[in-house]
Each structure stands twice: as structure tokens, then as C-alpha cells.
Amino acid sequence: MPALLLLLIAAACLLTTHLLPRWRGQVRSPGASLLLWQAVSVAAILAGVLLAPVAVLGFVREGRELPDPAAHLPMLLVGIVVSGVLLGRLAVRGHRVGTALRTSRRQHRELIDLLAVDPGVEPPLGVRRWRALGSPPHSLTVLAHPTPTAYCVPGLRSRVVVSDAIGEQLGPVGLQAVLAHEVTHLRQRHDLILEFFTVLHTAVPTALRSDRGLGRGRLLVEILADRGAEQVVGRAPVARAIVLLADAPHPSGAMGGGGAPAVARLERLADTRSYTAQTVIVTAVSAVLVALPLAVTAWALAGR
Template identity: 40%
Template sequence: MTPFVLGATAVLLAGPVPALLARWRRLHHTPFTAMVLWQAVALAAVLSAVGAGLSLITDSTWNKDHGPLELAAAVLAGLLTVSVVVRLLLSGHRVGTSLRATRRRHREQLDLVAERLGAHGRVRVLDHDVPVAYCVPGVGNPRVVVSGATLQRLDERQLNAVFAHESAHLKARHDLVLEAFTVLHRAFPTWVSSCAALREVQLLVEILADRAALKVGSAKDLGHALLTMAGGRAPEGAMGAGTVDLVERVRVLGELRPRPLQVFLLLATSWALLVAPTALVVAPWLNEL
């Protein structure tokens, strides 16, 4: 029974659950715990898929009366489990290699054509007539990029909010979170709702950076800056302040009251999602000891 429960759980967490979560806009008001929930759903889906195969193999191995059908099922389960792991590893290698190469080239180009902004050692200014701001992650040498039009059209408080937004991305390593969900998105078939998950996580990291920006500027300053940069686009591999669902982000900026009950429920759900498949996989092994 355990393999079937884990298999059904994997299917639910890979398809219907992300599709429903993506439609629950209240999650945007507690972005950190919402991010924890999305990560728990993704990890639990992988654990359930791998655990279903391992459980079926274990049941067939420890069952002394197993016949050809049970043996064939165990072999098939083993192949599926290996397939899931291999697809994840290959996708991780491809996505990671491609992103790091793209960002390295972009940082090198920035150092050649962009100007360094005063005392901001990692801020570069591009001569561009469209307001835009983005960051290019990198271990030890990240870059924050703004266009000349951004400096002209935003005042000091608005610029400080933008710089705080981009610095929050770099400090929290939001790029690694997005990379993990990109790996999942590219590793599995189209029926898996990884596209919805990736879109929501992209929005949540921007809301988290917006919250960090509010520590140095008002919601009005940040909202004005975001709307000013609405026409700008960040290059591949970068994270742009004004590129993801501005309407929803501005709406969330206007509703900042604490929601402790929602935070507690999301954290409890995340914990349960991770513990349940792990316990189902480990229990048969413990019973045989």
C-alpha cells in the first residue's frame, strides 16, 4: 500500500496542488512562509516519487514469496526511480552551467561598457534611455545595474529603495531558489505544474525584496519606482526590480498588516509535507531491523 500512497502523493504534489496554490493570492501577504511552502511542496513531490520506487523495491525484496510479477514491478520501480534522479541531476547540471556562464559574460560586458557609480562599488550605470534596474548574481562579484534614465527619473529616496531591493536579492541568494525551481521545471514533463510553481516563486522573491526595500523607503517611494521601471526588461540570468507582476506587487504593498495565523498554518503544513513521505519510506526499513 505504501508505494501507491507515495505515488499518488507525488502526482498530487506535482500537478493539482501547485496549480491550486498558484491561484491563492493570499499567500503573497506572507512571502517568506509562502516560499517555504512552495519549497516543501517541490521537495515532498520528489521525495514521494523516489520513495514510491524505493518502497516497491523494498517490499518485493523482503517479501519471501514474491513471484515474477512482483520482481518485474520492482525492476520497473527501480528504473523509474533512477530516471527521476538522473533527470534532476542532468537538469541541474545544464541549468547551473548555462546560468553561470551567461552571468559571467554579462558581468564582463558590464565592466567594459558601464560606468561605476560613485561609492557603490558593485553598482554599474548603463547609458540607456529606458528606466531599468536589475542585479547579476555571482559568488564574490555580483553587480547591481541601473540605467541612466533610472537615475534621472527617480529621486534619492526612490533610488535607495531600488538599491535595497536589488541588494536583498543578492544577500538572500534568491537566484539559488529560482535556479532550483528552474531545474524542476526543465526536468519533468509538461503535465507537471512546474511552470506555475516557477512563476509564483519568481513573484515571491520580488515581494521579499520589496519588503526589504521598505526598510529604507516608504511603500509610496518603492511603488513609484517600480511603476517607473515597468517598461524595462532584465537580461537572461538577471533579476529585475520592475519585471515581474507589478500590479500584484503594488497591491501587496498596500496590505502589509501581520498575519500570524497564516504564517503558523503554512509552516505547519510545510513541516507535515516533508515529514509524511519521509516517514512512509523509512518505516518499512525500521520494521525489518
């Protein structure tokens, strides 16, 4: 029975990853929704990893009132090996994704150091105002380019990269909005959230993956960054920046607003209502999801 419950939990979580992107209400509470996505993923992993040992334990206990797992050690080892294979696959995928991202970011940092505007050149007014506020961006780099571009390169030596065209088209306040957006990404470590989603996405067989789920995660972190920028300069400058940079490209391994649905971001920015109740409910559901496979396993170990 416990093994069947774990199987159902894993299947339900997998199904949820395909159904959850259809819920448009996620943008109302982006932080809690990201937590829900992570909870669904963690619950699926726990259920999958614990399924084999619990199933084997249930098999050797059948018909025995007082179970003795030590007497069936070889069978239990089979379950542990199966779970180990699942964990190993996640570890390998995590290592590959992490290595690729770190390499890409290091190479891009070296590239922008070569392309950056001469340090002796006076920075745009928006940059000077930002620094005057006492909140300088993480190693800001300004590129001389006619195309409006803005993104951040996460890591131990994080960078915020903007083109000088942004200051020309958005003005000082608009540039501050862009800088605040990128710094929010870095301060809240949105790169780690997306890296977690990417590892799970690549670890799951192609036929079972949810590409829309990965895209939804990217949208939610952009909304969180928009919120951070709004707290600095207000809604109007952030909205103008979203429109200007809606199609702006950014390199692999970096984080930028280009590519995330601009309409959804603008709608959320314009919505000033509070969704405290939804946030509390979604957070509670997330906690329950993670606890479920652990509770079922504890029940199995209790021999009931």
C-alpha cells in the same frame, strides 16, 4: 500499502503545483509561501525516488511475517535503479540550468564592464547617499542610458546594474529604493530559489509542468525584495519605483522587477496588516509535507 501512499503523495504534490498558483493569499506571507512551494517540490521528489524501492520491498515481503530484504537483493536493485534514473534526470537538468546561468552571467558582467559609466564621473546623488549610509551595493555599475533599468547579476562577483535615467526620474530617494531592492535579492540569494524552481520545472515532462507556478515564485521573491527596500526608504519611494520599472527588461540570468505583476506588488506593499498566523500555519504544513514521504518509507522499512 506504503508504496500506494507514496504514489498518492507524489500525485497530490503534482496536483498541488497546478492548484497552488490560484491561491492569492500567498502574497500575504511570501517567505512562508516560497517555503511551501519548495516543500511541495521536495516531497514530490522524495516520494518519486522512494516509490520504486518501497514497492519492490513490499512485493518481496508479501505473505512473510519476518521480511528478509537481503534474500531478494536483485529485486531491490531494480527499485534502486529506477530511483537512480529519476535522480539522474534531476542532476542532469540541474547541471544544464546552472551551467547556462553561470555562462550567461559571466558574459553579461564582461559586457557591462565595457558599457559602464567612466569611474571618474561623479555618481548620482542617490548612489552617494546610499554609500554614505555604509551599505554600498555589490559592485554597483551605472549605465548611461535614457531608459530606466535596474537589475542584479547574482554570483560570486555579484553586480547591481542601474541606468542613470532612474536617478533623473525617481530622484535620490527613489534610486536608493531601487538599490535596496536589488541588494535584497543578492543578500537573500533569491537566485538560488528561482534556480531550484527552474531545475524542477525543466525536469518535469512538458505535459505536467506548471508555468504559473514558476511565475508565482518570481512574484514572491520580488515582494520579498520590495519589503527589504521598504525597510530602508519607506513605502512611497518603493511604490514609485515599482511603477517606473514595471516593464523594464533585464538580461537572461539576471534578476529584475520588470515582468512581475506590478499591481500585486503594489497591493501587498499597501497592505500593512500582519499575517503571523498564516505564516506559522504555512510553515508547519511545509514541514509536514517533507516529513510525509520519509515517515511512510520508515513505516515500510519497519515491515508493518
